[in-house]
Amino acid sequence: MTNIPIESISIDGEKPHHQPPGNWKEYFSFSIDHKVIGIQYLVTSFLFFLIGGMFAMVIRGELITPESDLIDRTVYNGMFTMHGTIMLFLWTFPSLVGLANYLVPLMIGARDMAFPRLNAVAFWMVPVVGILLMGSFLVPGGPAQAGWWSYPPVSLQNPTGNLINGQVIWLLAVAISGVSSIMGAVNFVTTIVKMRAPGMGFFKMPLFVWAVFSAQIIQLFGLPALTAGAVMLLLDLTVGTGFFDPSKGGNPVMFQHYFWFYSHPAVYVIILPIFGIFSEIFPVYSRKPLFGYKVVAISSMLIAVVSGIVWVHHMYVSGTPSWMRLIFMLTTMFVSVPTGIKVFAWVATIWGGKLRLDTPMLFALGGLVMFVFAGITGIMLSSVPVDVHVNNTYFVVGHFHYVLYGTVTMGLYAAIYHWFPKMTGRMYLEGWGKLHFWLAFIGTNLNFLPMHPLGLQGMLRRVSSYAPEYAFWNIIASIGGFLLGMSTLPFIFNMVISWMQGEKAPNNPWRAIGLEWLVSSPPPVENFEEIPIILSEPYGYGKSEPLTANLESHA
Numbered sequence: 001m002t003n004i005p006i007e008s009i010s011i012d013g014e015k016p017h018h019q020p021p022g023n024w025k026e027y028f029s030f031s032i033d034h035k036v037i038g039i040q041y042l043v044t045s046f047l048f049f050l051i052g053g054m055f056a057m058v059i060r061g062e063l064i065t066p067e068s069d070l071i072d073r074t075v076y077n078g079m080f081t082m083h084g085t086i087m088l089f090l091w092t093f094p095s096l097v098g099l100a101n102y103l104v105p106l107m108i109g110a111r112d113m114a115f116p117r118l119n120a121v122a123f124w125m126v127p128v129v130g131i132l133l134m135g136s137f138l139v140p141g142g143p144a145q146a147g148w149w150s151y152p153p154v155s156l157q158n159p160t161g162n163l164i165n166g167q168v169i170w171l172l173a174v175a176i177s178g179v180s181s182i183m184g185a186v187n188f189v190t191t192i193v194k195m196r197a198p199g200m201g202f203f204k205m206p207l208f209v210w211a212v213f214s215a216q217i218i219q220l221f222g223l224p225a226l227t228a229g230a231v232m233l234l235l236d237l238t239v240g241t242g243f244f245d246p247s248k249g250g251n252p253v254m255f256q257h258y259f260w261f262y263s264h265p266a267v268y269v270i271i272l273p274i275f276g277i278f279s280e281i282f283p284v285y286s287r288k289p290l291f292g293y294k295v296v297a298i299s300s301m302l303i304a305v306v307s308g309i310v311w312v313h314h315m316y317v318s319g320t321p322s323w324m325r326l327i328f329m330l331t332t333m334f335v336s337v338p339t340g341i342k343v344f345a346w347v348a349t350i351w352g353g354k355l356r357l358d359t360p361m362l363f364a365l366g367g368l369v370m371f372v373f374a375g376i377t378g379i380m381l382s383s384v385p386v387d388v389h390v391n392n393t394y395f396v397v398g399h400f401h402y403v404l405y406g407t408v409t410m411g412l413y414a415a416i417y418h419w420f421p422k423m424t425g426r427m428y429l430e431g432w433g434k435l436h437f438w439l440a441f442i443g444t445n446l447n448f449l450p451m452h453p454l455g456l457q458g459m460l461r462r463v464s465s466y467a468p469e470y471a472f473w474n475i476i477a478s479i480g481g482f483l484l485g486m487s488t489l490p491f492i493f494n495m496v497i498s499w500m501q502g503e504k505a506p507n508n509p510w511r512a513i514g515l516e517w518l519v520s521s522p523p524p525v526e527n528f529e530e531i532p533i534i535l536s537e538p539y540g541y542g543k544s545e546p547l548t549a550n551l552e553s554h555a
Contacts, residue, residue: 032116041098052086055079060481063474068465076464077145084148089177094126096273100212106516107206109197111526114190125180132173136166144170152244152252171234178227185219199534206538211276214300215269222262229258260311268307274411283539284512285361286353290539292345299338306335317391325384332382359433363414366441370406395455401448421509425521426502432494439487446480
């Protein structure tokens with residue numbers, strides 16, 4: 001088959017044409033190159049990850065002793081709220097959007113995203129969100145103190161009496177973040193539907209693209225509910241409406257419905273791309289085709305559908321009727337079915353493979369192990385009797401962090417190491433990567449595993465002081481937290497030194513299969529000289545047919 005040259009024109013009507021990033025200044029510009037924007041997202045979000053991590057270490061420093069003796073309780077509440085807000089809205093969401101920005105056009109054979117300028121605008125909203133949140137420490141009364149969920153009536157309290165306060169700034173920042181996410185969702189869905197290379201049907205897309213597609217569909221359907229709730233809460237705070245104020249006839253529980261209708265599916269917005277990363281990495285480092293490709297792809301969409309009917313499991317103790325508890329207990333348990341399909345497919349892929357335990361594979365395996373543990377505790381929490389017993393305790397915190405750090409952050413590290421040679425044209429230092437993995441893996445388990453017995457014993461979350469009988473497990477958790485903070489140091493050293501003066505990377509150092517590995521490292525400005533024609537499914541290790549009609553000679 002011969003290839004027919006195809007011009008790639010973005011959906012907004014202009015053919016993408018970018019200047020190659022000649023120096024570091026390019027990453028501070030309003031670039032419309034999806035690769036530059038992807039790295040802008042990743043670096044910016046990691047800087048906020050460090051800030052959120054420092055807040056976490058202060059919190060663990062406070063909790064290492066039963067007494068509240070390190071920082072003022074008001075400061076503690078502000079740091080507690082900002083830690084969760086930063087880690088969610090400025091680390092996990094932007095970092096995954098950045099990774100998807102870089103990879104999706106390369107993986108589907110496109111020259112850029114469908115709306116390059118919208119893509120750039122969406123990114124530059126992220127620093128604005130960060131500046132607002134950090135600036136809220138300077139307003140009278142300090143930052144928001146009602147937690148990252150901002151439940152009323154606590155979030156409606158305004159001890160300073162000022163119209164501009166930390167909670168109002170928090171709501172504005174979250175609203176801007178939501179607009180940025182909606183822009184990104186429109187861009188990703190349009191790009192994946194309309195800009196795939198010739199021959200790439202939906203069941204020839206890489207599973208990372210499937211995962212991003214499913215996650216962004218959730219964004220489009222779920223974000224309006226959170227936005228509506230945030231706007232109504234903002235009106236309650238600023239103009240005196242009574243949507244959620246019980247003293248004015250409002251219903252504070254309604255905010256929980258608005259919030260969790262999006263915010264539980266948002267967990268799948270975060271975790272689905274990580275599942276896609278696992279599906280890309282395990283075949284490469286096992287040298288085997290991915291087991292059950294089509295079933296794994298369909299399971300991503302099934303998770304996206306079921307995620308919209310599970311949110312009330314966060315509200316079992318909020319006056320929820322028994323019949324509603326039963327329905328949402330069953331739907332929450334059901335979401336484990338498509339998730340379990342993925343886990344079995346990954347294990348079947350690894351089983352009997354020629355494993356290569358490089359740093360990306362170690363992080364992916366570590367993330368998978370901790371996800372299985374998080375899944376077990378998640379099934380426990382879906383059960384009404386168990387959830388009622390441990391509600392509002394550290395058991396929930398431990399489960400949540402095994403998902404968000406043990407799985408999501410470990411998966412992100414796996415992706416960064418795996419695609420680092422493609423992004424930079426340099427190889428990272430393997431020894432430093434493995435040191436980073438072991439510090440992070442041990443620190444994660446030391447930090448978050450003790451929270452489960454603490455929760456079963458009844459220790460409440462969101463406190464700065466506690467009964468002395470909880471001290472032992474809190475000391476272990478704090479030591480783990482400090483180790484986890486230290487684990488980022490070899491990562492930073494590795495990334496900076498390797499990017500500046502690392503060994504030159506070949507186009508395909510892992511001998512992987514995928515369009516992104518068939519172009520130079522880093523990729524050329526327009527990604528492909530000629531748009532490829534796709535001939536086969538991905539993950540064809542050991543199969544004889546070529547991936548594309550015009551690029552297979554470069555593999």
